[in-house]
Amino acid sequence: MLSDVGRKITTSLNDLFSTQNTDETIENVIKEVCTQLLNANVSPKLLLTLRKNIKKDMENLPPGINKAKHCHQKIVSEIVNLLDPGTKPPELSKKSVNIVLFVGLQGCGKTTTVCKYANFYQKQKFKVGIVCADTFRAGAFDQIKQNALKIKVPYYGSEEKDPVKVARKGVEKFVNEKFNLILIDSSGRNTQEKELFDEMQQIISAVTPTNIVFVMDAGIGQAAESQAKGFSDATNIGSIILTKIDGTKKAGGALTSVATTKCPVEFVGSGENMEDFDKFDVKRFVNKMLGLGDIEGLVEKVSSLNIDEKALMKKVETGTFTLKDFYDQFQQIMSLGPLQNILSMIPGMNNVNMPEEDSLRKMVCIFDSLSKNEINSDGRCFEECPSRVLRVARGSGTSYKMVYDLLAQFRQITGMMKKMTKIPGFGDLANKDPSKMSLAEKTRMKNQMKGMLPKNIYDSMSQMFN
Numbered sequence: 001m002l003s004d005v006g007r008k009i010t011t012s013l014n015d016l017f018s019t020q021n022t023d024e025t026i027e028n029v030i031k032e033v034c035t036q037l038l039n040a041n042v043s044p045k046l047l048l049t050l051r052k053n054i055k056k057d058m059e060n061l062p063p064g065i066n067k068a069k070h071c072h073q074k075i076v077s078e079i080v081n082l083l084d085p086g087t088k089p090p091e092l093s094k095k096s097v098n099i100v101l102f103v104g105l106q107g108c109g110k111t112t113t114v115c116k117y118a119n120f121y122q123k124q125k126f127k128v129g130i131v132c133a134d135t136f137r138a139g140a141f142d143q144i145k146q147n148a149l150k151i152k153v154p155y156y157g158s159e160e161k162d163p164v165k166v167a168r169k170g171v172e173k174f175v176n177e178k179f180n181l182i183l184i185d186s187s188g189r190n191t192q193e194k195e196l197f198d199e200m201q202q203i204i205s206a207v208t209p210t211n212i213v214f215v216m217d218a219g220i221g222q223a224a225e226s227q228a229k230g231f232s233d234a235t236n237i238g239s240i241i242l243t244k245i246d247g248t249k250k251a252g253g254a255l256t257s258v259a260t261t262k263c264p265v266e267f268v269g270s271g272e273n274m275e276d277f278d279k280f281d282v283k284r285f286v287n288k289m290l291g292l293g294d295i296e297g298l299v300e301k302v303s304s305l306n307i308d309e310k311a312l313m314k315k316v317e318t319g320t321f322t323l324k325d326f327y328d329q330f331q332q333i334m335s336l337g338p339l340q341n342i343l344s345m346i347p348g349m350n351n352v353n354m355p356e357e358d359s360l361r362k363m364v365c366i367f368d369s370l371s372k373n374e375i376n377s378d379g380r381c382f383e384e385c386p387s388r389v390l391r392v393a394r395g396s397g398t399s400y401k402m403v404y405d406l407l408a409q410f411r412q413i414t415g416m417m418k419k420m421t422k423i424p425g426f427g428d429l430a431n432k433d434p435s436k437m438s439l440a441e442k443t444r445m446k447n448q449m450k451g452m453l454p455k456n457i458y459d460s461m462s463q464m465f466n
Contacts, residue, residue: 008036010290013072026071030054033075040252041221042082050078076286084282085259089239089266090211094126098181099171099207103200103231104215106188109243111140113215113269114185115147116277117241120267122153126181131170132157133203136187144185151274154179163187163199168206184209197234204235211238213266216258218242221250225257232263239266242280246270275335316417324375326410327367334360362398366406369395378414379407 012032015025034047057074061067092098100117104110111134118128130148132155134140141157148155156170167184174182186203187196204212214237216224224242231237240258245251245268258265265280312329315321367375369392374381382388393403 009033012036013075013290023067026058026067029071030075033079037079037082037252039249041250041254042252042256043222046082046256050082053078076290079290080282080286083255083259083286085262085264087262087264089264092121092126092181092211094180096180096210097175098126098211099184099209100181100211100213101184101186101200101203101207101209102213102215103186103235103237104188105217105227106137108188108215108217109269110134110188110215111143111185112147112272113241113243113267113277114183115144115151115153116269116274117213117267118148118153118181118183119151119274120277120279121181122151127179128153128181128183129170129174129177129179130155131167131174131182131184133163133167133170134185134187135161135163135166140185140187147274164202164206167203171207200235212236213238214240214263216240216242216254218245218251218254218268221253222257224254225260228258228261228263232261237263239264241265241267241269243269313417316414319378321378321414321417322376323367323370323379323410326413327375330363330367362396362402363406365396366392366398366403379410382407 009032012029015029030051034051037047037050038044054071054074058067058071061070102110102114102117114130118130122128130144130153132141132144144155144157154174156166156173158166158169160166160169163186167186170184171182184203184207187199212235214228214231216227218224220227228237228240240263242251242254242258242265255265268278268280268285270276270278312321312325315325374388374392389403389407390400393400396403
């Protein structure tokens with residue numbers, strides 16, 4: 001998994017600051033970083049260049065420069081350069097009709113990607129419609145229909161066997177209905193055969209897309225370069241989306257190989273969930289992978305939630321924060337996607353192991369098994385009558401310990417939040433990017449958090465203000 005590679009590189013980078021033998025450590029760290037990137041299927045030729053660039057940069061440093069810190073920055077910078085194609089994908093405009101055609105080989109996750117793309121831009125207030133022009137694969141339209149209903153996006157499909165006619169009629173329908181983003185899912189094939197490219201060109205001529213997105217499975221590794229060039233030579237590819245990014249160690253090879261083609265990666269997808277889909281920004285991606293966080297991305301995600309921070313903090317401060325409030329916040333955060341992905345946006349938190357999906361589902365069952373009086377309480381009723389815990393455990397199909405632990409977490413988090421309400425301006429952090437705060441603001445926030453949070457949580461959260 002690419003996240004595993006990232007964690008191993010992070011561990012190596014941390015070694016730079018844990019020993020006095022800096023020169024020897026630097027050499028070992030550079031070697032280990034290259035080894036891990038090689039394990040991620042990055043080309044040895046590219047890694048040789050990366051190694052030379054880092055060592056050359058370290059040779060003639062002026063006096064007074066912190067070698068460990070400089071080496072850390074240089075390694076991160078070189079990894080960014082490896083993945084950066086130096087070009088940007090086309091921008092969408094709400095003021096015009098955007099027609100986006102999705103192409104790719106069969107099995108790359110194209111149909112799921114179309115729906116994720118629709119879900120993403122619908123949240124950006126685009127009026128989105130999906131056209132299923134994949135008449136080759138059995139079940140393609142059913143898959144579009146199922147996902148489109150789930151995310152509440154209109155779709156068009158037909159029993160017509162000619163994909164060009166389907167694409168044309170679908171686009172005409174959505175244009176007439178004033179949609180400003182129309183997505184077309186086209187047929188895939190097992191190989192880059194002439195028939196696939198001919199069909200693609202016919203659809204392009206029929207609907208004149210404003211952007212053509214090439215969807216690619218990250219598991220193909222370095223073969224991504226030839227595949228991307230093959231499609232780019234056949235038509236004007238505007239951007240690339242890499243799927244299954246965290247399901248294979250070869251993702252590093254795919255990303256670096258695509259970068260050599262100078263074709264921009266627009267999104268990366270990681271699972272079947274509609275939320276497992278992120279805009280690709282190379283610096284933010286590398287920082288997140290290496291445990292340096294993605295505060296900008298975290299702020300964007302949290303800002304998309306319907307949370308009244310002031311009302312929430314007021315409840316905590318006055319002691320009226322209930323288990324229902326806690327459950328509501330839990331569900332809001334769960335809607336952002338896998339919790340491990342959210343945690344990895346906080347500096348230093350990429351090595352924290354989150355509960356398995358099964359455990360999270362059991363937590364939901366526990367909440368759903370609470371009575372109306374219990375869920376609208378502050379949890380003291382369970383201390384006064386411990387038999388309630390046993391009843392909830394039986395009703396939710398979980399254990400006494402799981403219910404007890406959840407209640408303990410609620411008390412711990414409520415107590416921690418109550419302390420944090422005393423930090424001036426803390427309630428506005430959800431709408432602030434700490435990287436844009438002044439040094440004085442960062443220092444004040446860190447000092448006030450230090451005395452209020454457990455050491456392990458403070459050590460992670462304080463990195464946001466470095």
